Structures are given as structure tokens and as C-alpha cells.
Amino acid sequence: MKNTKVICPYCGTGCAVTLSSENNKIMSAHGVKGHPVNEGELCLKGKYGWDYVSSKERLTKPLIRKKDGVFSKEGSFEEVSWDEAISLVVSKMNEVKENYGSDSLVGNFSARCTLEENYLAQKLMRAVIGTNNVDHCARV
Numbered sequence: 688m689k690n691t692k693v694i695c696p697y698c699g700t701g702c703a704v705t706l707s708s709e710n711n712k713i714m715s716a717h718g719v720k721g722h723p724v725n726e727g728e729l730c731l732k733g734k735y736g737w738d739y740v741s742s743k744e745r746l747t748k749p750l751i752r753k754k755d756g757v758f759s760k761e762g763s764f765e766e767v768s769w770d771e772a773i774s775l776v777v778s779k780m781n782e783v784k785e786n787y788g789s790d791s792l793v794g795n796f797s798a799r800c801t802l803e804e805n806y807l808a809q810k811l812m813r814a815v816i817g818t819n820n821v822d823h824c825a826r827v
């Protein structure tokens with residue numbers, strides 16, 4: 688069993704966690720005793736929210752719903768390259784921005800992202816999309 692100290696990525700509180708892993712799989716998580724932020728405690732997400740890391744259902748490649756080779760909401764998921772997936776997202780976001788304005792888009796970020804990823808995502812919304820409509824599940 689290997690123990691690795693990390694900072695919980697779920698929210699901005701910054702609790703210290705010891706992840707116990709075996710064969711490169713996280714088996715359990717414990718709060719780091721004496722840490723000034725969480726004093727050994729963890730909320731439910733920090734304590735039990737790690738199974739996704741090694742889940743076989745985890746998406747590792749982008750998928751796009753396609754019908755007859757092109758994007759369609761009624762289509763079936765097809766594995767695509769990152770370039771194709773990002774191009775589709777950019778074109779759809781531009782379409783919404785042009786038709787309804789920047790503030791019609793809301794950046795709602797996931798607790799499953801790291802703090803750094805969320806920082807970059809809110810930068811994208813503010814600097815590129817042009818809206819301050821950003822939200823995160825750690826707002827509680």
C-alpha cells in the first residue's frame with residue numbers, strides 16, 4: 688500500500704488528503720491529521736469521491752453524437768479526435784454568442800476538475816467569451 692499526500696481538488700477549501708493506493712488504484716482517502724485547513728476531517732466528496740479515477744466507465748477520449756458522419760443531437764456517440772471535438776465546441780459556442788450574446792453563456796465548472804483547470808475555464812469565459820457568468824459547485 689502506497690500513501691500519497693495531496694490537496695483535495697474538489698473545491699477551494701484546500702483540505703489535505705492522504706490517498707492510499709495499491710497497484711496504481713486509489714483504495715481509500717483520509718484527512719491529514721494536524722493539517723491547519725481540515726485537521727484530519729474530510730467532507731463526503733473528499734472522503735469517498737475517488738472511485739471515478741479508475742472507473743472503467745470513465746471517458747478517456749472525446750465523443751460526438753453523429754448521424755451520417757456529422758454532428759446530430761439524434762445521432763449515436765462516435766469517438767473523435769480532440770481537434771474535431773474542440774472545433775465543434777468552439778463553433779457551437781460562437782453560434783450561441785453570435786445569436787444570443789456573450790451573457791447567454793454560463794461557465795458552470797465541475798468539482799471534478801482541478802482548481803487550476805477551473806481557473807483556466809473561468810479565464811476562458813471572461814477573456815474569450817466575454818461574460819462574467821461563471822459558477823462552481825463549491826460556492827456553498
Ligand code: SF4
Nearest residue numbers: 695697698702730733
Ligand atoms: S471537497 Fe470537501 S474534502 Fe475536498 S477540499 Fe472541499 S471541503 Fe475539503
